[in-house]
Amino acid sequence: MSHLDKFKEMRKGLDLVQAIAEADRCLLCHDAPCSQGCPADTKPAEFIRKLRFKNITGAIRTIKENNILGGACGVLCPTSRLCEEKCSAMFKSQNRPAGADRSIQIGEIQRFLVEHSWERGVKIFEKPEPRSEKIAVVGSGPGGLSCAAELAKEGYQVTIFEARPEPGGVLRYGVVSYRFDMNFLEHELEDVKALGIKFQCNSPIEGKNAAEKLLQDGFDAVFLAPGLWDAATIKPDGKDIQGLFSSVDYLSALRDGHFEKMEKNIKGKAVAVIGGGSVAMDCIESAVRLGAKDVYLIYRRSYSQMPAEPDERIEALEAGVHFVLLNQPLDYVTAKKNRLKGLKLVRTRLGALDASGRRRPEEITGSEWTLDADVVIEAIGNKAPDESPEWYPKVDVDGNKLIKTDPETGRTSVPGLFAGGDIVRGPALVVQAVQDGKVAARAIKEYLKQ
Amino acid sequence: MVNNVDLSIDFCGVQFKNPFLLSSSPVSNSAEMVARSFDAGWSGVVFKTLNSDRLPIVHPSPRMHCVDYGSKKEMAVQNVEMISDRPLKHNLTEFLYLKKNYPDHPIIASIMGFFTDEWVYLAKAAEDNGADMLELNFSCPHMCIEGAGHKVGQAFQLLEGFTAAVKEVVSIPVIAKMTPNITDMNEPAMYAKKGGADAISAINTVRGISSVGLDDFVPTPNVFGKGAISGTSGPAVRPIGLNFIASMAQNDQLNLPLSGIGGIETWIDALEYMLLGASTIQVTSGIMHYGYRIVDDMIEGLSDYMIERGVGQISDLVGKALPNLHETEAFDLERQGIAQYDMDKCIGCGQCYIVCQDAAGQAIEWDAESRRPNLIEDKCLSCMLCKFVCPVPDLISHKEMPKEWKRQETAVMDSSLEKDIKYEPFTKEGPNECVI
Numbered sequence: 001m002s003h004l005d006k007f008k009e010m011r012k013g014l015d016l017v018q019a020i021a022e023a024d025r026c027l028l029c030h031d032a033p034c035s036q037g038c039p040a041d042t043k044p045a046e047f048i049r050k051l052r053f054k055n056i057t058g059a060i061r062t063i064k065e066n067n068i069l070g071g072a073c074g075v076l077c078p079t080s081r082l083c084e085e086k087c088s089a090m091f092k093s094q095n096r097p098a099g100a101d102r103s104i105q106i107g108e109i110q111r112f113l114v115e116h117s118w119e120r121g122v123k124i125f126e127k128p129e130p131r132s133e134k135i136a137v138v139g140s141g142p143g144g145l146s147c148a149a150e151l152a153k154e155g156y157q158v159t160i161f162e163a164r165p166e167p168g169g170v171l172r173y174g175v176v177s178y179r180f181d182m183n184f185l186e187h188e189l190e191d192v193k194a195l196g197i198k199f200q201c202n203s204p205i206e207g208k209n210a211a212e213k214l215l216q217d218g219f220d221a222v223f224l225a226p227g228l229w230d231a232a233t234i235k236p237d238g239k240d241i242q243g244l245f246s247s248v249d250y251l252s253a254l255r256d257g258h259f260e261k262m263e264k265n266i267k268g269k270a271v272a273v274i275g276g277g278s279v280a281m282d283c284i285e286s287a288v289r290l291g292a293k294d295v296y297l298i299y300r301r302s303y304s305q306m307p308a309e310p311d312e313r314i315e316a317l318e319a320g321v322h323f324v325l326l327n328q329p330l331d332y333v334t335a336k337k338n339r340l341k342g343l344k345l346v347r348t349r350l351g352a353l354d355a356s357g358r359r360r361p362e363e364i365t366g367s368e369w370t371l372d373a374d375v376v377i378e379a380i381g382n383k384a385p386d387e388s389p390e391w392y393p394k395v396d397v398d399g400n401k402l403i404k405t406d407p408e409t410g411r412t413s414v415p416g417l418f419a420g421g422d423i424v425r426g427p428a429l430v431v432q433a434v435q436d437g438k439v440a441a442r443a444i445k446e447y448l449k450q
Numbered sequence: 451m452v453n454n455v456d457l458s459i460d461f462c463g464v465q466f467k468n469p470f471l472l473s474s475s476p477v478s479n480s481a482e483m484v485a486r487s488f489d490a491g492w493s494g495v496v497f498k499t500l501n502s503d504r505l506p507i508v509h510p511s512p513r514m515h516c517v518d519y520g521s522k523k524e525m526a527v528q529n530v531e532m533i534s535d536r537p538l539k540h541n542l543t544e545f546l547y548l549k550k551n552y553p554d555h556p557i558i559a560s561i562m563g564f565f566t567d568e569w570v571y572l573a574k575a576a577e578d579n580g581a582d583m584l585e586l587n588f589s590c591p592h593m594c595i596e597g598a599g600h601k602v603g604q605a606f607q608l609l610e611g612f613t614a615a616v617k618e619v620v621s622i623p624v625i626a627k628m629t630p631n632i633t634d635m636n637e638p639a640m641y642a643k644k645g646g647a648d649a650i651s652a653i654n655t656v657r658g659i660s661s662v663g664l665d666d667f668v669p670t671p672n673v674f675g676k677g678a679i680s681g682t683s684g685p686a687v688r689p690i691g692l693n694f695i696a697s698m699a700q701n702d703q704l705n706l707p708l709s710g711i712g713g714i715e716t717w718i719d720a721l722e723y724m725l726l727g728a729s730t731i732q733v734t735s736g737i738m739h740y741g742y743r744i745v746d747d748m749i750e751g752l753s754d755y756m757i758e759r760g761v762g763q764i765s766d767l768v769g770k771a772l773p774n775l776h777e778t779e780a781f782d783l784e785r786q787g788i789a790q791y792d793m794d795k796c797i798g799c800g801q802c803y804i805v806c807q808d809a810a811g812q813a814i815e816w817d818a819e820s821r822r823p824n825l826i827e828d829k830c831l832s833c834m835l836c837k838f839v840c841p842v843p844d845l846i847s848h849k850e851m852p853k854e855w856k857r858q859e860t861a862v863m864d865s866s867l868e869k870d871i872k873y874e875p876f877t878k879e880g881p882n883e884c885v886i
Contacts, residue, residue: 021521027841030800031821052520088799 007289008177008259010075010184014105019112023051025089026104033086034106040146040435042067044083044106047113060117063110064124064191068149069142071188072171073431074110075180078278078309082431083107118187125195128155133448136161136219138205141169142430143225143421145192146437151444152195159219160197163204165256169227170422170430173252174279176286182255211392215416221444223410224392224403224419225437228382228427234274234329241332243340247279247379254286267291270372272343274298274329275379276306277427281316283377288319295321296371300328300348300361324371326350328363333370342370382427392417402426410440411447418444455756457749457764461707461730462623462648464556464582466493469724469764470745473711473732474499474560474585474627476531477742481544488548488555490742491749495548496651496732499533499560499587500541500576502568507535515660515670517686524739526686528660530671530678533562533587538572542579549580556582558625566615573616573624583622586613586647588638589629589654604632606641613645623648625709628694630687631657635694636701643706650698651709651732653691655681684735688713692726699727699772715744717751724764725771786857788830790849795842796822802836802846810835811860827851828858 014022032045043066050059063070077083080103084090087103117124133156137144140162148158166172171185193199205211205226214222231246238244243265245253253262271292273283276299287295297316299306302325306313317323326348333342347367350359384401396404396413403412403419410418420436422428457468472478472487474496484495501507510530517526534541548557559576561584563569573584588602588609602608609626617624626642628635630653639650657679661670669677691712698704710728714720715736723731736744752764761767798821806814806823813829814836816822823836837846862868 017521024520024522027797027799027801028804029798030803030816031818033821088797 006178007286008181010178010181013115014108014112016112016116019051019109019116022105022109023048026052027088028052029088033088034083034104037083037086038431039082039429040067040073040431040438042070042073042083042110042431044110048104048106048109051109051113056113056116057122060113060122061124063113064117067431067434068146068192069171069188069430069434070110071114071184072142072180073434074107074112074114075184076171076175076430077107078429079105079107080309080311114188115184123194125153127196128153131155131157133157133220134159134218135444136214136222138211138214138222138224139163139169139226139421139423140167140199140201141225141227141421141433142171143227143433143437144169144223145189146434147223147225147418147420147441147444148197148437149192149195150438150441152197154445156445158197160199161203161205162199162201163206163226165201167199167201173255174248176251176254176282178286178289179282206391208390209393212394212414212417220448221416221418223437223440223444224395224412224417224423225421225433226388226423228384228422230383230385231378232381232383233378234380235332238332240338241334241340242338243373243375244332245375245377247273247275247283247377248382250283250377251279251286263290265375268293269374270294270296271375271377272296272298272324272371272373273377273379274343275381276301276308277379277381278308278312279427280379281308281312283379284316284321285312285319287375287377288316288321292375295319296373297321297323298327298329298343298345298371299323299325301358302326302350305358326361328361330368332376340374340376342372343376344368344370382422384423395419400426408439409443409446410436411443416447418447455753455762455764457753457756459729459765459768461709462583462625464623465554466556466730467554468493468749469728469730470720470748471496471558471709471730471732472737473734474558474587475734476529477734477737479534479536481547484544484548485551487737487742487745488552491745492555492742494556494558494582494730496558496560496585497541497545497581498536499562500538500572501533501535502563502572503538504568507532509535510671510673512671512673515672517660517682517684524684524735526658526660526682526684527735527738528658528671528680528682529655530673530680533560538575542575545576545579545581558583558585560585560587560627561616562587563612566612569612570615570619573620577620577622581622583625584616584620585625585627585651586616586642587627587654588612588642589627604629604638606638609638610641610645613642613647617646625649625651627654628652629654630690630694630712635698636704639698639701639704639706643704647706649707649709650704651711652694652698653687653712655683656687656690658682683713684739685713685715685719688719692722695723695728696726696772696775699769700775715740717748717755720748721752721755721767722771724768726775727769727772729765729768784853785850786855787832787848787850788827789825789832789834789836789846791823791825792845792847793822795845797842798822799841801839801841805835805839809833828856831857 026048035043035045043062047059047062083106084103090103135151135156135158137148137160140160144160148160152158168185231248266287269292271287273280284295284297327345328348330346331344335341347364348361351362354360388401389397394414403424405412405419405424410420412419418440420440421433459466459469470492472492472495478484478495479498509532513531515528516524519525559581561572624647626647659669695708695710708728709730710723711732714731714733720731803814803816803823810833811829811831813826815824817824840846
């Protein structure tokens with residue numbers, strides 16, 4: 001396998017024998033704590049039990065009925081702090097039963113079952129009786145797909161409006177291929193498309209009142225799940241700096257056909273990534289894989305305060321990334337033609353607790369220094385576009401321009417307009433967006449009955 | 451330390467350096483194989499059943515299947531293999547090779563014929579070429595021909611007659627190998643004894659069906675579209691083997707040395723057969739699964755057990771459990787107990803709760819808050835199902851309750867219906883045994 005293939009393809013998942021062996025280790029707990037740990041109610045205890053008792057199609061049905069993106073979640077979920085965290089098999093006691101001292105690999109089993117359904121051509125959903133109600137879904141990321149699927153399963157006429165050329169949202173443009181590849185995404189999208197959903201790509205719902213207008217254009221309800229695609233930056237006027245990328249642009253370039261160009265930008269260069277979350281981890285690890293000479297992770301707090309998952313952090317360290325902790329980026333240094341040359345940093349120390357419950361980094365006066373860097377990727381969070389509230393002027397938003405909803409229903413302040421995913425939560429997990437879509441779909445059905 | 455104990459055993463006057471033998475099967479098909487097994491530590495062999503070359507022996511293909519349990523492989527093995535398909539001359543030459551190179555490893559020749567002359571012929575041939583003992587195969591459950599294999603094992607006069615005929619022409623000891631496909635093995639064993647058998651070996655494979663193809667509806671092994679009831683072996687049949695060995699060992703009239711067979715893989719399995727009366731044991735399925743090397747752990751494990759308990763001679767352990775084996779009517783029903791929980795060890799999976807609810811006395815309450823079971827002692831049946839499913843060793847144990855303790859009766863759902871039942875108490879006197 002070439003270096004490029006390795007970058008573009010996920011590692012193999014479990015096979016049938018391995019998955020059954022893993023299901024065999026399950027204690028089949030009475031109260032299924034793993035199921036309680038799933039934000040999207042994918043019911044792992046049920047599909048593992050079904051697999052254990054050779055009811056394989058039933059296991060696939062459990063996943064697909066409860067989580068239309070069960071494959072993506074199986075791959076991308078930080079399972080160690082969701083379902084697997086609750087697993088009794090890894091109960092940390094001195095009395096660890098033999099073979100039960102680590103959690104069941106629930107994500108791996110889930111991924112296997114979904115892949116197995118493709119391999120065997122298992123179709124779970126029957127074609128429903130068509131209904132007359134029309135629903136518009138804005139955004140084809142996890143939240144939009146989930147809501148659309150939930151409604152389409154029952155015959156509602158669903159149209160998804162997607163701003164980008166291809167559907168998938170963050171699943172297509174926001175993750176690296178070796179974690180979640182195109183082949184997998186296309187398969188999972190096939191399952192969604194089979195429900196009869198209409199996809200309208202290259203169709204951003206932007207401009208004054210654009211979202212609310214959908215209700216006047218014949219849609220009975222609208223679900224807003226556009227995600228967050230504007231990057232936060234430490235230098236708002238730095239757009240023209242050559243070699244400075246946002247994580248959004250960097251990661252989507254690796255996905256949408258600009259791979260070779262981006263690879264050239266990185267190969268043999270000194271790359272610094274700013275941020276401490278999972279997206280930053282994707283950026284640094286991919287930079288290593290693309291052949292960067294040195295990869296630095298710049299984070300203003302300490303290692304244990306990084307929001308990235310522990311295994312991601314360790315993988316990055318193992319991959320040879322230099323962690324530059326307790327350093328606050330200040331500015332960029334450029335050379336001729338606005339070419340990036342370095343990153344100005346100041347050392348920090350940890351002070352008192354801040355609002356997030358973590359110790360606040362405080363700059364150490366006089367400790368400024370410059371790190372030589374050819375490329376800097378900012379992975380310090382995504383935000384709503386500044387002008388986005390104009391697209392739905394009657395909808396209440398908060399100070400960060402995130403849409404306010406009732407968490408039980410996804411209802412916004414405008415009747416018929418629902419919202420979920422990152423545009424409501426801020427940066428969140430795929431599985432949480434899936435749940436938002438399910439919740440909103442249920443509420444939309446209720447709303448349409450009235 | 452291992453040298454301090456003596457694993458050697460006398461079986462019908464033949465000396466074995468340990469009680470672990472290959473049984474007559476694919477694992478003892480050739481001298482090349484048997485030699486390697488001797489090198490690995492097996493003390494002797496019951497060579498694959500000889501045939502007289504009168505009828506061609508062709509094995510079906512495929513000849514085996516297996517039964518898995520979850521992801522655990524080969525809980526049982528299913529086979530439709532016949533007796534040796536090798537020419538008698540080849541097999542006898544193999545005997546000479548083994549006797550020449552492994553003179554202190556006894557060879558037991560397994561033989562099977564259809565009529566007296568054939569049995570006699572094979573017996574003589576085996577003895578004349580160095581066999582130390584004979585094992586008469588009265589028990590193969592899937593030989594294709596009526597009047598052979600287990601059919602003989604079920605026709606007791608034939609069994610006695612063939613044994614007597616063989617005994618008449620050979621001077622080496624003769625073992626009769628029994629089929630488990632009967633209710634009471636003592637009956638055929640006594641016929642074998644009357645015919646002059648010096649020992650009994652049991653069990654041969656149990657008649658069974660390993661599985662059925664869900665697409666083609668053919669039982670397995672699927673021999674080109676046909677299945678058959680055939681021989682099941684492996685760990686799944688061990689309780690059946692132990693039953694037959696123990697019941698023959700308890701039979702004072704039989705009083706013959708026993709060779710235990712059926713699902714033996716570890717020294718513990720072997721020891722259990724010995725504690726119930728076997729003085730040698732034979733293995734096939736365990737080797738089919740793991741190879742000859744398992745004898746290493748059988749020897750070392752049994753030796754260490756004996757050292758720990760100060761047992762010098764393996765023969766001292768033979769039949770040790772028999773005094774404790776009774777009919778169920780001997781149980782002291784006055785003494786009752788319950789399950790007892792060491793809750794410090796509990797991990798909260800709730801499997802005990804599920805089985806107690808659905809298969810026992812509903813004696814467990816589930817505390818959803820703490821994720822812990824709470825035993826209502828007075829309802830506990832002491833079935834111990836909870837202990838079996840509990841993933842934590844030694845969390846649940848059985849404890850005796852005081853004499854005055856009484857278990858709650860199972861509650862009647864709606865006793866107001868009692869007035870409607872059609873019922874007379876049974877009052878007739880009668881014997882406590884079955885009569886028509």
